[in-house]
Amino acid sequence: MGFIRLVARLVVLGLIIGVVAKIVPGVEVHGGFFTLLWLAVLFSVVNAILGPIFFLFGLPLVLLTFGLFLLVINAGLLAITAGLSSHLDIDGFWDALFAGLLISIFSWLAEMLLPLREHSKQRGVGSASENSASF
Template sequence: MIKFALKVVILAAVFFGLTKYDVLSGLNVVENPDGPLGIYGTYLWIGLIFGVVNAIVGPLLRLLSLPFVLLTLGLFLLVINAALLALTAGLTDRLTIDGFGTAIIGGLILAVAGWVADQLLDR
């Protein structure tokens, strides 16, 4: 449970970095300064939703799309990560994604960040 909470914090930091420093111009977060934790609470909320979606829906999508993943030598995983990011944006009104390309790049960055977080937390 602690590993998941730390991963949510890392994902929230990645969302913060992507939107605050305008790394992806099509990925926007509507901050809530009046929330319980201020603007950081918004990023923690989005990180939590993405973590839950990735933990529950992600394995199911990866299993169902296994033939496409094998056929494309793993490149279809980028589409799955984009779909998970789009699903997160659909579940909250605080995150917006402007296009499919932004979702692909954002999903790739979040997948790499999640992998790095898993590597750091498994030690």
């Protein structure tokens, strides 16, 4: 992922966190744009490091609830982010759950509407890149 694309994704996530803080009464952000950008970076790091671990341990519940437990995992990651930063306050579990749900929905919408991800290119039949070994 290119640097510009990464920054764009973080800016969009920061704006989403700001919008969610305005919608959910129990979620409050203390600061402006750069605070939102910092929270986006922090949430991304927490999600990248702890997300797979939480998913692995919660996999049976994720399967039993047909994926709904992922909302609880996301709420937990958001609560950890709030615990690590003095700029984000979340009043309780239900506020974290609702905020996590909205962040997931808005992030999904942003991915659909904005070209922030690189899409894999289709290879032509018999092209040289198909004939080379890739591992």
